[in-house]
Amino acid sequence: MPKEIKHSDRAHALLSASGANRWLACTPSARLEEQFEDKGSTYAAEGTLAHEIAELKLRKYYTEPMAQSTFTRRLNKMKKHELYQDEMLKHTDTYLDYLKEITLGMGLTPYVAVEKRLDLSRYVPESFGTVDCLIIGGDTLYVTDFKYGKGVAVSAEDNPQMKLYALGAYSEYSFLYPIKTIKLAIIQPRLDNISEFDLSAEELTAWGEEIKPIAQKAFSGEGDFVPGEHCKFCKAKAVCRARAEQFTALDDFKNLKPPLITNEEVGEFLGKGQHIESWIKALKDYALSESLKGNEIKGWKAVEGRGSRNYVDLDKAFAHLKENGIDEAVLYDRVPLTVPKLEKELGKKQYRELLEESKLVEKTPGKPTLAPAGDKRKAVTNAVDPAEDFK
Template sequence: MTTAIKHAERAHALLSASASSRWLNCTPSVRLEEQFPESTSTYAEEGTLAHEIAELKLRKYYTEPMSQRTFNTRLNKMKKHELYQEEMLKHTDTYLEYLQGLTIGMKSTPYVAVEKRIDYSAYAPEGFGTVDCLIISSDTLYVTDFKYGKGVSVSAENNPQMKLYALGALIEYSFLYPIKSIKLAIIQPRLNSISEFDLTADELLAWGEEIKPTAQQAFEGTGEFVPGEHCKFCRAKAQCRARADQYSALGDFKQMKPPLLSNDEVGHILEKAQHIESWVKALKDYALTESLKGSEIAGWKAVAGRGSRSFTNLDTAFAHLKENGIDEALLYDRVPLTVSQIEKVLKTEQFRSLLEEPGYVQKSAGKPTLAPIGDKRKQIFNAPDASEDFANG
């Protein structure tokens, strides 16, 4: 019987696949990050728990047959986790059902590996990682990734994390299977997103050769610092001088003439400024941490925030109010659940059959928003003028 290693306890490579979009774009960042401690968040811990539930389901179905009793015992242990939510069962089912949809139609029994450690050090020094599930059938390698987050939809198209996993798998299994095509898929059930991308084995190998020099630079900590969207999860993002310098470049626009900016100039300013808010937040978080440690941040100090009020004992307080003539109806709000909340309560099939199909749920068009030109959403025109909002505000 296979004993699964807890996801949070796994070793991580310096050139990890999950951080590849960062070290491929900003090669010195990996070594710069080494001086900062690793941190986690509630969202990351939720994702780890959901991955462990998904792993249990996949092992039961594909690689480690077990009795329902054994499965329930293991699952119930996970349910005791403080971050467990019932919707995790539904979302991990979505991932399993996607994989079942792939494998059921295959002509012969496929090879399936769950939470498989992959070595891609032939292309990135000391590089390794763990792929959620890989499948090999005939001459096709499937690499799939389950993402529990619901913040941003992640595309599988030319995704470097997925391609590194595929490279490692191709190296390991090409002696056993005549792999010619690669299929990558990222499944994000909480966003109803399944992103797929196909490429040939030759295209993948060519990409691997292309990134070798960049990976070597990243391992050595050499090259140029290049700030960008990939800075989001960098541990050095608050203090990074290159990131600060890109915003100081906004001062160049002070010299522009005439006094009214052209559309081109507006576009250039927005491009430079689009990540300022997250950068300032990172700076504030860092400054607060340093201030609380007793370090001096010029012009700033840590103070107590506005506290919140709460009942010392809700039941006792409400009983006291009712004893003093306060009507109980005044103490509670009866508020219907939102569409999203009801979707969590019902199973997907129930929600679809009872609400969506009869037409009880409608989706209105979203308010127009500005996005970079590379955004995959379709460009729209003839939307209400933004000035109307200001006039009516």
């Protein structure tokens, strides 16, 4: 077996596929980010570990003959990681099962590559990326991405990261295989989300040609800074001037003559202000980091936050309380598990059989919440139908 390479040790391109939605929308952002350190996060480290477990399983099943003892030894090594959780085994199995469904239905043995590094430089200057798994069967190329995050469901539809991976794979393999159809899939087991998107090879390469000049501008650091939803993972998000200047909704009020704003203006202000909360949080994080380094942030300083109280020894503390006449019932709360927590404990299959099929669980509609007009959910209203009101 080739020498193991940790995911966290892999090199990253300036114009990475994972950052494509950002540098395609805001071309100078990639060069701006160069001056910022990549600090990482616990969530990212957790995702990296889950990917390494998934990679081990895929290699054993598809590409590398591996004794069970070798597999177990390598898996046990990963289990010793401080961020390891048993649920990683279940979620990586979900990913492997999805791939098995694709390949078991093929007449001929497919080509499978796991953690394949792809050259993207035909379309994006000096770019490369590593796709989790690609499969070629007949005239179809499958590009799949395993995402361990549980914050936001990610869609494969017209996803630039996935299309860049597909372009890299198509460039490398179209000489060997008659690829006509591209199938993209993002598997996000912790959110029970599997998103799929199909396009033709012609549509894919046409998109590649379309982004070439944009990618060249991004590589050169040219173009205008354009703030938006894509700022979420930008390293410069806290101190980017363009992002700061977009939050001017309150300034606009001084130019309004009527005492009340219109519904149209409400929509405009919501559009301008929807990311203020995350921007303020990023500012606070940056200011705290700078203050702790000894750098001055005018009007602010780092102070010790509120501490917490913890038992030195829980068993001794409770034994002491009971010896002094405190009833044990006072020391504990007995709280039933919520439905989502119980589903996690039982597993989806047993939960469905014991509770859903027995009609012991009901799903009530969520409270109305505001969302952008482009949201895929159906609009709801409390307005009464005039015909029904007449009745």
